Amino acid sequence: MSADAFLSEARSEIERVDPIKAHALAREGALLVDIRPYYNRLAEGEIPGAVPIERIVLEWRLDPGGSHRLPDVTAERTVIVFCNEGYASSLAARDLRRVGLRNATDLIGGFRAWEAEGLPVVDGGSPAVT
8 A cells, every 4th residue: 555545544534623723722722733843833933722642652742541641632622733744734634533532633734734824833852652
């Protein structure tokens, strides 16, 4: 299976959200999760309130039944994952659904689409949750 087909299959399992919808959902309590590498967060900035989690530990920190999960993560909580442009985050959101986050999704266009919409961005460099 090609990478494009793999991505397409993953996206068929999630309901993606655009930046405006993601912003509204975050104001209603959705958890924004930034899976971009540290150097991208440092160079481009961060979404206020987003939790940076390295992709390598993502499922462990967000498994609603896991012993290593972040506080307040439940199977019902809406979690919006984002990367730079919305590719890796689609795969991550699909995987989070598979570990029990029924409302996991990703941000169409990623951080760069959020910023292009003029939504809030702050200086970056926050350490990731490990």
